[in-house]
Amino acid sequence: MTDATQNAGPMLAADGTPLKQSLARSLRRQKLRALMLVAPLLLFVLFSFIVPIASMLFRSVENGIVQETLPLTVEALQSWEENSGELPDEAVYDAFVQDMVVAVDNKTHTRLGSRLNYEETGMSSMFRRSGRKMGKLDPETDGPFKDQVIEIHEGWGDPQTWAVIKTHSPAVTNGYFLNAVDMRRTPEGAQAQPEDKQILIKLFGRTLFMSLVITASCILLAYPVSYLLATLPMRVSNLLMILVLLPFWTSLLVRTSAWKVMLQQQGVINETLVWLGLVADDARLVIINNQIGTIIAMTHILLPFMILPMYSVMQTIPESYTRAAKSMGATNWTTFWRIYFPQSIPGIGAGSILVFILAIGYYITPEIVGGTKGVFISNRIAYHISSSLNWGLAAALGTILLAVVLLLYWCYDKIVGIDNVKLG
């Protein structure tokens, strides 16, 4: 006691450094060693996962193409008032021809045309057609250009064309996000798309709705199965478990194609129903190439993701609780509802999150059995990535999808609590 009061100062370690400092150093070394161990995985995830996703998401706002292809024109357009209703002056046309000659030489003008065509139909053909003639002009000697350019394509004599170029010249744009919610960026500000082009909001809604239906039907089907698996003797339940796992290990494509064989109008289900006389031969059920087909096939495919977490949670519920409840006079229903069910909720939660998040981004199954009415937003993303090549819009749709999933996850956490989720 007296020693401590005499040496009023920091406590020292054996080597003379303050104990606090020495402790921190050894802790830091430990942490560093742990970090080194996970470093390979961390780097792998960073380079193969996070960087590509981030760069893909960045495409949803990136719009350098107008500036890069038409640098002089964009600069010349700064002084032009797009709402004046008048054509830009000679300087803009002059800059435009200079830019186009370079662009045609590098063949970048067609890409710019495709880009602007997303905003204003007809731009793509205008750039393609004008490029062939404009590439032959000499910016030094052939001027002035205003009349020549309008002569090449009348579209260049429409102030709207220049307004579109000016509107979309900033290097960062919200245009793709507006497109993704059925709106568009115009010189007058954000406006709704024409009605015959509005499909994306509807598709988002359908994706959410169908994912919910699939999750719900998975819960209904999986609950009794998991209960059975958890309560039967080990020997029997292991056998039944194999029946759950076998389809789970089978290729996704094989299972989906099998559903095609089952569900089509000349398929197994319809044939059986007709043979049994339940359905008339000329009134076969239409259960494929629509929403029903997608719901049936996806419920089957995602079912194991519901059964497995439910089963592992139900296994841990002690039987003595239900026995105790019954011994005190509870009916079967009360025992289930008051004692068993609340304890199985963490399993339902875990299964639902797995199934719902998998379902919302599903792509192959809806593509094969969904027809036109049973497809998801992810099919639209795939279409824009590989067919229409509108990667910006695809990235915007993907970003929104990601945000929706995170938002729902957050809501779930607030309402049910993520601590209540148990995978085993």
Added chain:
Amino acid sequence: MKATKTLLTTAAVAIAAGGVSAEEMTIVSWGGAYSKSQLKAYHEPYSEKTGVTILNDDSSAEAVAKLRAMNEAGNITWDVVDVVAADAIRLCDEGLAMEIDPDTMLAPAPDGTSAADDFGDLLVSDCFIPQIVYSTTFGYRTDLVGDTPPTEICAVFDLENYPGKRSLEKRPINNMEWALLCDGVAKDDVYDVLATPEGQDQALAKLDTIKDSVVWWSAGADTPQLLADGEVIMGSTYNGRLFSVIEEQKQPVAMLWDAQVFDLDGWIIPAGLSEERQQRALDYIMFATDTQRLADQAKYISYGPARASSAPLVGQHAELGIDMAPHMPTDPENAKNTFLYNYEFWADYRDDIDAKFQAWLAQ
């Protein structure tokens, strides 16, 4: 230390193996029976002659997207790519395909006619070397269409006489043209009408009349499957696929050649290959598109060779031994009423009409 060394060596070996070795080239095509015909007619004889190993990739359906991605990444892994004419035009316009001079880079016909004359109008782009003429046409189930089998295209829109499902491709190309033709538009005016918003609405309105009876396909193998299952009574697909259903699988299916739409398929070489790889690709192209080789491909699949000088050399099917000429879309008996597909129109209007069509489908 030793472990690190082994790791480094493994990595080095993996990198070397992943890189393109001197004696390998990657050729991209459509897969299935079509790739098989190319393998037999072109790849095998070429490998035998030069010792080059040919790697197949079946990604042609996504060729434009993938080439664009490779170009942006600056790492082009394909040497020769098989694409349809419209994609070739698009790739050439965007500078993703190399320009080819037919007279110096392609073999002349045996009688000395230059390649440019031999291919004639089929050289639709500076970067494109056509191989085959194929057509998109209809097949129908002979046992399900009743006593009067359809003879003309408008049967597709005639639900009264031909009730049942039909399969159509999930894109506007061809469907819009057929719809207008059957809505009374003259053949020569189809593209003028289709260039206007009213014309596009007219075509969609015509398609609306059968929308509930349509199964939409996106892979060439879908319609043959649907026909074989009896799931649809008629459907559009590529004529080679129907040939295989009818002749090779002996299904009760017949061709409806009326208003078949001709299209071209051929090679492009990606722009930006190294000098050495480019040389090899050109050498392959020169070999694979000569008169005899193009005629050889027709032994394995019922697509017409793109060279005028190849047509007389088309013989019999390699396995079935039947004459191939009557099964070609270009055969006079089949080509009585054909529809010429306008590549440039679709290059210009595709973005616009696609958007409308997809929205219409979803509604």
